[in-house]
Amino acid sequence: MTEYLSLPIDDESAERMRAGGLRLALVDTGDADAFGQWLEADARGFHQSRLSPELLAAQLRGLTDRRTSAVYDDSAADPSSPVSTVSSWPARLTLPGGSDSSAWAISAVTVASTHRRRGIASAMLTAELRTAQRLGIAVAILTVSEATIYGRFGFGPAVFAADWKINTRAAKWAGPMASGRIHMVPLEQARQDGEAIVERIRLNGPGEIDVRGHLWNRLFGLAGDPDRKKTLRAVRYDDADGVPQGFAIYSFAQPSEDFSAQTLNVEYLATATDDAYSGLWRYLLEIDLVSTVTAPLRRVDEPMVWQLSDFRSAKKDDEQDHLWTRVLDVKGALEARRYRAPGRIALEVSDPLGFAGGRFLLDVAADGTAVVSPLEGEVPDDAAAVALGIAELGALYLGGVSAVVLERAGRITELRPGSADAVDGAFRSAVAPWLSIWF
Numbered sequence: 407m408t409e410y411l412s413l414p415i416d417d418e419s420a421e422r423m424r425a426g427g428l429r430l431a432l433v434d435t436g437d438a439d440a441f442g443q444w445l446e447a448d449a450r451g452f453h454q455s456r457l458s459p460e461l462l463a464a465q466l467r468g469l470t471d472r473r474t475s476a477v478y479d480d481s482a483a484d485p486s487s488p489v490s491t492v493s494s495w496p497a498r499l500t501l502p503g504g505s506d507s508s509a510w511a512i513s514a515v516t517v518a519s520t521h522r523r524r525g526i527a528s529a530m531l532t533a534e535l536r537t538a539q540r541l542g543i544a545v546a547i548l549t550v551s552e553a554t555i556y557g558r559f560g561f562g563p564a565v566f567a568a569d570w571k572i573n574t575r576a577a578k579w580a581g582p583m584a585s586g587r588i589h590m591v592p593l594e595q596a597r598q599d600g601e602a603i604v605e606r607i608r609l610n611g612p613g614e615i616d617v618r619g620h621l622w623n624r625l626f627g628l629a630g631d632p633d634r635k636k637t638l639r640a641v642r643y644d645d646a647d648g649v650p651q652g653f654a655i656y657s658f659a660q661p662s663e664d665f666s667a668q669t670l671n672v673e674y675l676a677t678a679t680d681d682a683y684s685g686l687w688r689y690l691l692e693i694d695l696v697s698t699v700t701a702p703l704r705r706v707d708e709p710m711v712w713q714l715s716d717f718r719s720a721k722k723d724d725e726q727d728h729l730w731t732r733v734l735d736v737k738g739a740l741e742a743r744r745y746r747a748p749g750r751i752a753l754e755v756s757d758p759l760g761f762a763g764g765r766f767l768l769d770v771a772a773d774g775t776a777v778v779s780p781l782e783g784e785v786p787d788d789a790a791a792v793a794l795g796i797a798e799l800g801a802l803y804l805g806g807v808s809a810v811v812l813e814r815a816g817r818i819t820e821l822r823p824g825s826a827d828a829v830d831g832a833f834r835s836a837v838a839p840w841l842s843i844w845f
């Protein structure tokens with residue numbers, strides 16, 4: 407489906423921009439000049455360097471599958487350079503229960519520092535949400551630069567990630583001994599073999615999206631960034647039958663004074679089996695001339711910690727919100743996922759922006775599927791009941807946030823005692839949701 411690329415720009419936001427002397431438009435990603443200016447504006451918005459010719463060429467080639475919007479100020483000194491950027495596409499988001507569904511992924515939200523705080527980002531984001539609704543997509547998602555921006559648009563933090571730091575001089579491997587073997591592989595080969603592995607495991611836990619095209623190439627340093635490519639190494643894990651079951655990409659940072667105390671950074675690690683997981687972690691933790699392994703953007707409940715002789719040798723350097731979720735269609739979103747326990751839950755959802763609020767009854771069957779119907783009148787006697795904002799529903803959606811905690815924080819209200827616990831019984835995921843990349 408490519409309808410999302412050509413659907414006309416949102417009228418309401420275009421009108422709002424026009425009233426302020428600005429022009430909201432779709433960017434033709436086949437026009438190298440216009441799209442090149444957009445890509446430069448995007449890099450400038452995140453305070454990144456100007457794009458090298460290689461990086462520009464790779465992005466011009468690799469990002470054409472995104473709906474690309476810009477705001478222009480025709481009175482500016484350089485009117486061809488956008489004063490605001492955003493891009494979006496329908497990603498496949500893994501939901502609790504092992505299915506996936508279309509989610510509107512929003513990225514590259516920038517407003518030039520000359521034009522900030524005039525409502526441009528608000529116009530762009532509400533345009534994105536209306537566009538997703540017009541396409542019949544029930545949920546919008548994004549990874550954020552700051553946790554302060556998106557709550558007002560109805561997004562809640564739903565997936566968290568941790569940066570791990572392991573002291574490899576203290577950590578001794580105490581986990582299972584893997585039965586397969588590790589192969590050094592060129593980056594191009596890891597990219598090729600890795601694609602099938604990642605596709606095989608994508609539905610294993612909620613929160614992941616399909617990583618393809620430019621995003622996928624970028625992981626391997628194959629998206630026009632020669633500096634990144636220079637530093638990366640790749641290994642593949644094959645099981646005892648010779649079948650590839652995992653891979654890792656990593657790089658080294660060398661300290662100036664002690665050559666035997668280098669830091670290995672795990673750039674990406676994907677495994678399809680527990681055996682591959684043990685094999686690759688053990689390999690990464692036992693490399694010579696390394697005293698520290700850092701592993702950013704990993705699971706908050708990484709099993710590796712339980713495979714070390716010294717539990718304290720692995721610490722979280724950081725743990726923070728990663729994927730934010732915005733429900734645009736309560737029925738569509740809640741019926742797409744599965745639940746852990748049968749029961750009935752009444753949800754009174756408020757949405758100040760008017761996209762998806764209302765009163766709903768969620769009926770979960772014994773097989774974990776659910777039907778959502780509008781709730782009119784009294785809450786049925788046998789139902790739990792909570793009142794919550796759309797951002798809180800977004801936070802709960804993938805099963806990684808506790809309704810009991812949100813209730814204690816005053817973020818959701820129990821309309822019947824014990825209802826937050828009932829929500830958790832149905833909504834929580836056995837494994838913490840995880841998303842392995844930024845987008």
Ligand SMILES: CC(=O)SCCNC(=O)CCNC(=O)[C@H](O)C(C)(C)COP(=O)(O)OP(=O)(O)OC[C@H]1O[C@@H](n2cnc3c(N)ncnc32)[C@H](O)[C@@H]1OP(=O)(O)O
Pocket residue numbers: 451452512513514515516517518521522523524525526527528529548549550551552554555558
């Ligand atoms: C998914 C992603 O791409 S995440 C990346 C987000 N982008 C960046 O971090 C790049 C640097 N920052 C920027 O480009 C801009 O500052 C943006 C995009 C964050 C905000 O753009 P603006 O056009 O200034 O926002 P806008 O004027 O629409 O602000 C809307 C509201 O959000 C608030 N707001 C905007 N930015 C921030 C912020 N960084 N922190 C807290 N509040 C903010 C505004 O004060 C305003 O509040 P109000 O409605 O109560 O008055």
